[in-house]
Amino acid sequence: MRNDGTNELFGYWNRLRGTRAAPERREVAPASIGKNLADTFIIQALGHGEPRFRLAGTRICSIYGRELRGLAFASLWQTRDRSNIARLVKNSMTNKSVVQLNFEGRTTRGRKALFQLILLPLANEANDRHVLGMVTSPGRPFWLESDAIIENRIQSISIIDPRYPSRSLSSSAMAADPEIPGTKGLAASQSIISRKVAHLRVFDGGKIIG
Incomplete structure (x- = not known):
């Protein structure tokens, strides 16, 4: 994670959870997120329902x-990526995995910008599941927020072990090799499923349920 805001949110989430798999939603205090609040969101899934935005920061809505x-x-993603995104969110909610995505956003005028997104699971609440997340844009092009993003396209996916955040499983050829340092920190229950996206290989981390 290279983005300062992403690092700060991950660190805050990690401190809240302590030795647990994930903190509870009621523990997340907007005041503690501070300057990053406009870039954060919460996704909610009721029962077997589709994950939807419960809250979204003002800057994300503007983008x-x-x-x-x-x-x-x-629905924010191109058609070919939607099932993959749905599985990643479900996996984060169910298995409490931390997911980081790099993606490209395309605007109504055909402009393109790069973004980074992180998904941080929260503890289940009866029939209610949530994920805390953040969207940031490295470099922030001058036209951002004035030319709306209409479609996201996955560039790469990383699964982060909260115990060893520097040892993320990234979408590179090395990540598929169990002998490469940095790919061993993931829990044994996590399997790796990959597919090609343009010239990149995308890894869906964690055990896929169903």
Whole structure:
């Protein structure tokens, strides 16, 4: 994780959870997120329902040119990526895995920008599951928030072991090799499923349920 905001949110989440798999949603205090609040969001899934935005920061809504509350999270992505995104979110909610994505956003005018997204699971609440997340744009092009992003396209996916955040499983050829240092920190229950996206190989981390 190279983005300062992402690092700060991950560190805050990690401190809250302590020795648990994930902190509870009620423990997340907006005041503690501070300057990063506009870039954060919470996704909610009720029962077997589709994950949807429960809350979305003002800057995220501006980037997409609309209010995101209640919108299906997967609907922001190109059609070919939607099932993959849905599995990643479900996996984060169920197995409490931390997921980081690099993706490209395309605007109504055909402009493109790179973004980084992180998914941080929260403890289950009866029939209610949540994920805390953040979206940031390295470099922030001058037109961002004035030309709405209409579609996201996955570039790479990393699965992060909270115990060893520097040892993330990234979408590179090395990540597929069990002998490469940094790929051994993941829990034994996590399997790796990969597919090609353009010239990149994307890894879906964690055990896929169903």
